Amino acid sequence: MIYQWNEIKCRYSDLLLLGNGASRAINNGFAYNNLKERAAEIGIFDGGHQDLFDRFETADFEYVLRKLWQTSLVNEVFEVEHHRVQDAYTQIRDALVRSVRAVHPEYAVVDQQNTIRNVYNFIRQFKTVAALNYDLIVYWAVMYGRDLRDGYEVKDCFTVRSAEGNRFDSDWEEYRAPYRDANNHVTLVFYPHGCLSLVKGNSGLDIKISVRNELNLLDEITNRWNDAGLIPVFVSEGRSEEKLESIRSSQYLSTVYFEALTQPCDSLTVYGWDFGSQDLHILKALKKAAPNRVAVSVYNNDEDYCERISRVIRQRVSLDVEIDFFHSDSPGCWSHPVPNPV
Numbered sequence: 001m002i003y004q005w006n007e008i009k010c011r012y013s014d015l016l017l018l019g020n021g022a023s024r025a026i027n028n029g030f031a032y033n034n035l036k037e038r039a040a041e042i043g044i045f046d047g048g049h050q051d052l053f054d055r056f057e058t059a060d061f062e063y064v065l066r067k068l069w070q071t072s073l074v075n076e077v078f079e080v081e082h083h084r085v086q087d088a089y090t091q092i093r094d095a096l097v098r099s100v101r102a103v104h105p106e107y108a109v110v111d112q113q114n115t116i117r118n119v120y121n122f123i124r125q126f127k128t129v130a131a132l133n134y135d136l137i138v139y140w141a142v143m144y145g146r147d148l149r150d151g152y153e154v155k156d157c158f159t160v161r162s163a164e165g166n167r168f169d170s171d172w173e174e175y176r177a178p179y180r181d182a183n184n185h186v187t188l189v190f191y192p193h194g195c196l197s198l199v200k201g202n203s204g205l206d207i208k209i210s211v212r213n214e215l216n217l218l219d220e221i222t223n224r225w226n227d228a229g230l231i232p233v234f235v236s237e238g239r240s241e242e243k244l245e246s247i248r249s250s251q252y253l254s255t256v257y258f259e260a261l262t263q264p265c266d267s268l269t270v271y272g273w274d275f276g277s278q279d280l281h282i283l284k285a286l287k288k289a290a291p292n293r294v295a296v297s298v299y300n301n302d303e304d305y306c307e308r309i310s311r312v313i314r315q316r317v318s319l320d321v322e323i324d325f326f327h328s329d330s331p332g333c334w335s336h337p338v339p340n341p342v
Helices: 005-011 022-025 035-041 048-054 060-076 085-102 112-123 139-143 174-175 214-228 238-249 251-259 277-289 303-316
Strands: 015-018 130-131 153-154 158-161 166-168 185-190 194-200 205-209 229-234 267-271 293-298 323-327
Touching: 022 130, 022 139, 022 251, 035 085, 035 153, 035 267, 048 060, 048 085, 060 229, 060 238, 085 166, 085 214, 112 139, 130 139, 130 323, 139 153, 139 214, 174 185, 174 229, 174 251, 185 251, 185 303, 194 214, 194 251, 205 214, 205 251, 238 251, 238 277, 251 277, 277 303
Parallel strands: 015 130, 015 267, 130 185, 153 185, 267 293, 293 323
Antiparallel strands: 158 166, 166 205, 194 205, 194 229
């Protein structure tokens, strides 16, 4: 049986995991997971760049940029001429920026019919939200609820101020406590695969790019990438093993993966994620979280999908876990509105 979200939501309030299907449900401009493919399509990738990706056997921009950055540091120590490495770094970073701009819709396009408000109303129901996508939808939703006094507090734990920007507080569990009212419900938001707003500063530390006006966020991000030469912190593509290697290279991603995702939870809700082999590392983390119940969104009454996902969950997460499926277009679910929204 495939339920409506309202029929089961009272039993699912702990961990919410969002996959690429969540973004595509809002705007098909988010369909591109492989930014390297997109860069080639719009003609901003030359043969030398392609050779680098092939040599490292990856499609992950962040991984290649990190390798070039490390090479430059080594060359400086040994006083080796490295202008070609620096040029490649700049060109590949620019290709990434242009690719992101090519695929990422503007705020006004995404927020048609109060979409961001609907997303906020959905994610605030959960104790923890883990967004696997690099896009800004969830970040915009967090910004939407920032100044509301609605009995909810949605936080991302980037509160440690530095000259470069806000850094993640490693004591993230302390943020479970409300700021404003002891009765407020608190939601903590994490990005296990990074996000466009997260960058590695010149200090080597992960920081978040922030603005007061959500309409300017995408422009501010791409400007900071270009002007400050910052490396984006997100895992854009690759096999599960490659993704885990990128995660280990980041303090923020490591903390999210090894601590937040593995924190024991009673219930897990999955929206728009297909449990693919490229994300086996996420399934390993969820196994440690050991949920008693799992709810999974289903598109277009796909019974074959339900059977496949049930097998994967029982094989990879828990043999005894209870599994519910719900329609991905249910009222009140993700970006779909509810009557009389707040």
